[in-house]
Amino acid sequence: MGIATDIIVLVLTAFFCGLVMQRLHQPLILGYILAGIILGPYTGGMSITEVHDIELLAEIGVALLLFALGLEFSLKDLQPVKYIALFGTPLQMLLTIAFGYAIGLLFGWDWKTALWFGSLISLSSTMVILKTLMNQGWLGTLSSKVMIGMLIIQDLAVVPLMIILPQLNDPAAGSDILGFAVIKATVFLAAMFFLGTRLLPYLLKTIARLGSRELFILAITAIGLGVGYATYLVGLSFAFGAFIAGMVLSESDYGHQALSDIVPLRDLFGLLFFASVGMLLDPRFLLSHFTLILFLVVVVSIGKGCIFAFLAWIFRYRNVIPLAVGLGLFQVGEFSFVLARIGVSCEAISSEFYNMFLTMAVVSMVLTPFVSSQTSRFYSLKKRWFKHEPLESLNFPEDELRNHVVIAGCGRIGSQIAGVLQQLAIPFVLVEIDQLRIEAAKAAGYPIVYGDGSQEIVQEALRIERAALLVITIPNIVVARSIISHAQKVRSGIRVVARISDPEFFNVFKELAVVDLVYPEFEAGLEMTRQVLLYLRIPVPEIQQYTENLRHQLLSTATMSTDGYKTLGQMRAADQQFDLQWVELDAENPLLNVSIAEAEIRKTTGVSIVGIIRNGVLQTNPDPSFRFQQDDLVAIIGSAQSRRKFHCLINPLSEKCLLAPEAAPS
Numbered sequence: 001m002g003i004a005t006d007i008i009v010l011v012l013t014a015f016f017c018g019l020v021m022q023r024l025h026q027p028l029i030l031g032y033i034l035a036g037i038i039l040g041p042y043t044g045g046m047s048i049t050e051v052h053d054i055e056l057l058a059e060i061g062v063a064l065l066l067f068a069l070g071l072e073f074s075l076k077d078l079q080p081v082k083y084i085a086l087f088g089t090p091l092q093m094l095l096t097i098a099f100g101y102a103i104g105l106l107f108g109w110d111w112k113t114a115l116w117f118g119s120l121i122s123l124s125s126t127m128v129i130l131k132t133l134m135n136q137g138w139l140g141t142l143s144s145k146v147m148i149g150m151l152i153i154q155d156l157a158v159v160p161l162m163i164i165l166p167q168l169n170d171p172a173a174g175s176d177i178l179g180f181a182v183i184k185a186t187v188f189l190a191a192m193f194f195l196g197t198r199l200l201p202y203l204l205k206t207i208a209r210l211g212s213r214e215l216f217i218l219a220i221t222a223i224g225l226g227v228g229y230a231t232y233l234v235g236l237s238f239a240f241g242a243f244i245a246g247m248v249l250s251e252s253d254y255g256h257q258a259l260s261d262i263v264p265l266r267d268l269f270g271l272l273f274f275a276s277v278g279m280l281l282d283p284r285f286l287l288s289h290f291t292l293i294l295f296l297v298v299v300v301s302i303g304k305g306c307i308f309a310f311l312a313w314i315f316r317y318r319n320v321i322p323l324a325v326g327l328g329l330f331q332v333g334e335f336s337f338v339l340a341r342i343g344v345s346c347e348a349i350s351s352e353f354y355n356m357f358l359t360m361a362v363v364s365m366v367l368t369p370f371v372s373s374q375t376s377r378f379y380s381l382k383k384r385w386f387k388h389e390p391l392e393s394l395n396f397p398e399d400e401l402r403n404h405v406v407i408a409g410c411g412r413i414g415s416q417i418a419g420v421l422q423q424l425a426i427p428f429v430l431v432e433i434d435q436l437r438i439e440a441a442k443a444a445g446y447p448i449v450y451g452d453g454s455q456e457i458v459q460e461a462l463r464i465e466r467a468a469l470l471v472i473t474i475p476n477i478v479v480a481r482s483i484i485s486h487a488q489k490v491r492s493g494i495r496v497v498a499r500i501s502d503p504e505f506f507n508v509f510k511e512l513a514v515v516d517l518v519y520p521e522f523e524a525g526l527e528m529t530r531q532v533l534l535y536l537r538i539p540v541p542e543i544q545q546y547t548e549n550l551r552h553q554l555l556s557t558a559t560m561s562t563d564g565y566k567t568l569g570q571m572r573a574a575d576q577q578f579d580l581q582w583v584e585l586d587a588e589n590p591l592l593n594v595s596i597a598e599a600e601i602r603k604t605t606g607v608s609i610v611g612i613i614r615n616g617v618l619q620t621n622p623d624p625s626f627r628f629q630q631d632d633l634v635a636i637i638g639s640a641q642s643r644r645k646f647h648c649l650i651n652p653l654s655e656k657c658l659l660a661p662e663a664a665p666s
Contacts (some may be wrong), residue, residue, distance in 0.1 A: 006048045007057075007272075014271050015038055029131050029274050034368055036278020037049035043283060051279055058276040061269030062127050062334065067224035068129060068266045069148070070246020071259040078149055080142060084315040085149030092150065093157060095307050096122040103299065110354075112168055116349050119161055120340055120357060121300050122487065123333035126151045126239070127273055128365050132328070132372050141436050143324035146312060150329065152454065155240045156185075158335045165339065166346045188234045192227070192244055200245070201252035208254055214263075220258040221265065223249065238337070277334070281362045285355055296360045301367070305330035319450050320379045327375050331368045332361035376433075376452065396447045399429065401463040404428055408483050409454045409473035410437040410446075413499065413520070417471060418446045429462055454482035456490075465488045475501035477508060484512050503554065522554060545640070580610070581643060585632045589650055597624035605649055606642030611635035 014469060017038070018031035039048045048054055097118035104114025129151065133144050205494055207219045224242045231241020246480060249255050304595040309326030317325075340357055343349040349357075404427035408412050414430060418441070421428045430448040432438050441448045451458035464470070464487050472480045480498060487494055497516040498509060509517055526547050533543045585591060591599055602608060611620045619626075628634070636646055648657035 003050045003053045005376060006050050006054060009046065010035060010039060010048065010054070010275055011271065014275055017548050028135070029128070030366065030369060032271050032274035033278040033281075033362075036275035037281050038278075039275070039284070040279035040281065042281070042285075048279065051197065051276075053180055053274045054272055054279070057239060058273035061266070061271070061273035062239045063225060063228045064221075064262065064266040065127055065130060065271050065273075066239045066243035067228070067246040068259060068262050070243040070248075071250050071255055071262070078145070078152075081146045081149040084146060084317070085153050085178045087317055088311045089150045089153035090157070092307055093122040093154070093309050095311075096304055097603070099303050099307065100300070103296070113353060115168070116165060116343050117353075117357065117452050119165055120336045120343075120361075121304065121332050123154050123158065123336045123339075124151060124304075124329040125331050125333040125365055125368070126155060127270070127334055128331060128368050129328050129372075131270065131274075132369050133450050135369070138324075138375060139436055142317070142439070143321045143328070146317060146325050147328050150308075150325075152240075152243070154333070155237055155243075155335065156235055158339070161339060162342060166342060166348065168348070178310060185236055188231065188236065189244065192231075193248065196227070196245070197251065198250040200248055201254070204249065204252055204254045204258070208257075213419065216257070217261045217265075220249070224262070233251060235664070273334075277362055277365060278597055280337070280358050282355065282359065286359050286363070289356060289359070292356065293360050293363060296356075297363050297367070300332070300360070301330040301364060318355055320375065324372075324375045327378070328368070328372045330371065331364035332357075336361055379452070393621060396429075400466075401427060401429060403468040404463070404466070405469045405471060405489075406462050406467045407471045407473060408480075410441050410448065411473060414471075414473040415441070415444070415446075417473070419438060419444070422446065431458060431462055454479065454486050456486065459486055459490055464494070467491065467494065470488065470494055470496045471499040472496065477501065477505045481512065484514060488512070519647075522551075526550060539644075580635055580637045583634045583646070583650070585628055585630060585634065585650070587630050588629070589628070590652075591628040592630055593627055595627045596622060599628075599649075601646065601649070605638070605645040607636040607638035607646045609634060610637050 014032050014035040017035045018028045021028055021031035021034075037043060039046065041047050041051060076656040091176075097115070100118025100121045101111075101114045104117045105111075109117070117155075122602070129147055133147070138144050203223070204219065207216050224245050227245035228238045228242035231244065232238040249258055305326035312322035312325045337358070340349070340354055344351060344354050405417075405421060407417055407428060407430045410418070410430045410432035414432075415437075418428060418430055422445070428447070430441055430446055431449060431451060432441065433450065433452055438448060438450055448462045449458060451461070453459065455461070467487075470484070470487050472483060473594045474483070484498070486498055487496070495516070496512075496514045497518070498514050500506065500509065500519050501521075502515045503519070509515070529550070530543055530547055533546065536626050545553040596609060609622060611618060612622050612626070612628075612635065613619075614629065614631075636643060640645070648654065651657065
């Protein structure tokens with residue numbers, strides 16, 4: 001079956017390797033790379049026969065990934081990072097080329113090889129870092145925007161590098177070719193943005209009106225790959241063209257639908273890319289040159305990471321951002337493989353150098369998920385070592401915080417709580433590590449501290465020792481437990497209200513003596529149940545009984561049956577049992593023209609009439625001589641049984657009263 005057999009074997013192997021990585025709590029891309037190593041041509045046993053064809057399909061994976069990125073990206077997203085992207089990236093590449101050139105001279109390579117090495121390591125992997133950001137949930141943060149902005153400019157820079165490096169022996173000819181390529185690229189991009197923003201959204205709108213989802217998916221795939229191929233024909237990167245197509249479509253009304261439809265295809269072809277990276281790794285070459293490869297990986301990673309972190313700091317990005325950028329973009333990129341192949345074909349670099357560089361690059365890619373995931377840990381250490389560095393705090397009141405509410409997490413729930421507290425003029429402060437949410441809180445005028453709420457220095461800024469209440473809106477149980485534990489050390493007995501994401505975690509909070517818990521999914525289920533039963537005309541008292549029983553069942557299985565919590569549950573049940581209800585009197589109601597005293601409502605039913613609305617005017621606590629009229633809205637309060645008796649009093653022929661005569665008044 002040829003290529004079909006290769007794909008089947010590769011997908012099956014990647015599935016099992018991905019399953020192993022999932023069980024080990026590691027990124028799935030490591031499983032895909034491992035599958036490529038297992039099936040590669042250097043490991044023996046069962047191997048892929050058509051490696052080159054897999055590599056060609058992998059290019060489609062890169063294009064689809066960038067197409068999907070373009071769909072969820074916008075030119076507005078580049079606004080906060082435009083300076084570091086446009087000016088910082090060329091500076092980073094020049095510094096990295098100089099750094100690589102120095103390494104080459106240190107090893108005794110000739111100047112051309114050293115310059116090629118510096119150029120090859122100046123690029124980072126768009127595919128690896130995007131997948132890593134997705135797995136870590138960092139996509140959308142300011143750190144990720146900085147990285148993506150710089151990666152976009154790097155991808156553009158591949159074109160001049162592909163032209164300049166092979167022309168090192170004839171610089172004059174290279175400059176002419178480069179100038180022509182710049183003109184072509186400028187004209188193409190201008191035409192793409194001018195025509196694409198008008199033509200592509202109209203095309204999608206027309207396809208969507210036909211009502212065929214299959215045709216819609218085919219259309220967006222054709223647009224992404226078609227524009228990428230057109231970009232390739234004019235001398236630009238195939239993947240970069242797909243990214244531009246995605247950005248153009250993201251401004252249309254069908255951008256979100258296009259993204260959701262393209263994601264499965266993107267992930268499947270992305271698997272092929274990471275597997276193809278694994279196939280490039282020769283374990284025997286790695287073992288025979290282990291010292292050299294290890295040295296180059298360590299030196300290049302540290303040097304390149306420091307360059308990225310330094311530039312992020314120079315461009316006034318603070319807190320975790322320089323660290324995240326340095327630990328994210330230290331690896332060598334996939335477009336370096338393309339450049340390296342060109343170097344071999346024009347005999348600018350040797351085959352041995354190519355194998356050495358290839359192995360080093362693949363190892364750096366494999367290390368990326370591990371290293372990038374340590375960002376928070378290194379940031380915490382940095383805060384301990386440099387306690388003099390002030391935390392970023394926004395919209396803080398001039399007066400000292402005291403008896404305030406500390407809200408950990410500024411997502412939807414945290415922002416909603418903050419909005420209510422702000423309206424009530426109750427002092428509060430938020431703590432958040434996601435830069436995107438910090439910007440939203442800043443725009444809303446909420447006082448907020450940037451940092452990890454479990455760290456001592458952050459809790460000092462939050463004034464935990466003087467706080468009245470700690471609210472945990474973060475669903476992650478590990479983070480929530482850490483924040484609560486540290487807060488309880490600073491202020492013993494602090495009251496905590498926490499969000500719980502799974503009933504299995506009730507015992508964890510019980511160990512922390514936290515009993516005020518909210519389970520959002522459960523509460524949403526109760527509310528939806530209530531809405532369904534209301535639509536089916538189930539009496540309100542019965543609805544309340546059903547929902548309260550469900551809540552009681554959850555609490556009983558959660559081992560939270562402390563005396564205080566039982567009392568709280570009983571009080572809530574009593575409050576619902578004696579809920580106020582409104583009843584409208586129609587034309588056939590037996591109470592019409594009868595006074596409250598004559599009807600003896602309190603004596604016969606047990607309910608109390610606490611208010612009546614007549615002609616839009618509310619009369620509270622009407623006296624016994626008050627007579628009922630048609631269209632009166634009567635407010636009654638009492639137990640569920642008393643309210644049933646009242647309903648049977650005014651409607652004795654109802655089916656419910658006839659079937660349950662004991663509910664009727666005696």
